[in-house]
Amino acid sequence: MWLAADAGQSNILGMIWPFVLMFAVFYFLLIRPQQKKQKQRSSMLNQLKKGDKISTIGGLHGTVVELSDDTVVLRVNDTTKMTFERSAINTIINSAPSATVDLEK
Template sequence: MNTLINLAPIILMFVIFYFLLIRPQQKRQKQVKQMQSDLKKGDSVVTIGGFHGTVHTIDEAIVVIEGGDGTKLTYDRSAIREVKNS
């Protein structure tokens, strides 16, 4: 019984750590995965490198993004950070 009382603060700390750090991160990763799987031609996107463009062609793992000046660059699907709504 004494051991349980001594371990209670450590257990509580792990529970708080899980709900404040681990769970939100897992939720964010799930949202990013969903966004990357929902990509379609014509979506306006931003890559993790900061390149802004429009999805020109999309494959299972590869995305070709067209920039404003007509430049086409090939990226992995996982390199897409966000889809812009405008």
């Protein structure tokens, strides 16, 4: 009687292990890298500041003039300003120099 119960449990465990292994591979190859990319993108968008030169997902290049929580105003040339969603920013090309204090003076 004990042998039959042990055989049934090992059979169930033998059937579950491939699914556990597939889930682990799926997690480490697909889910985890995507979460890492999303975290890096969120960090990049939070570090955005006035004067940064950026590229949008549509390929438009411009300089950040104004920022709000979910929109960005870009200066494309001397006369043109365009408003975009913050999520439309693809990359920061050149970050604006931050104001530093010269302590040697």
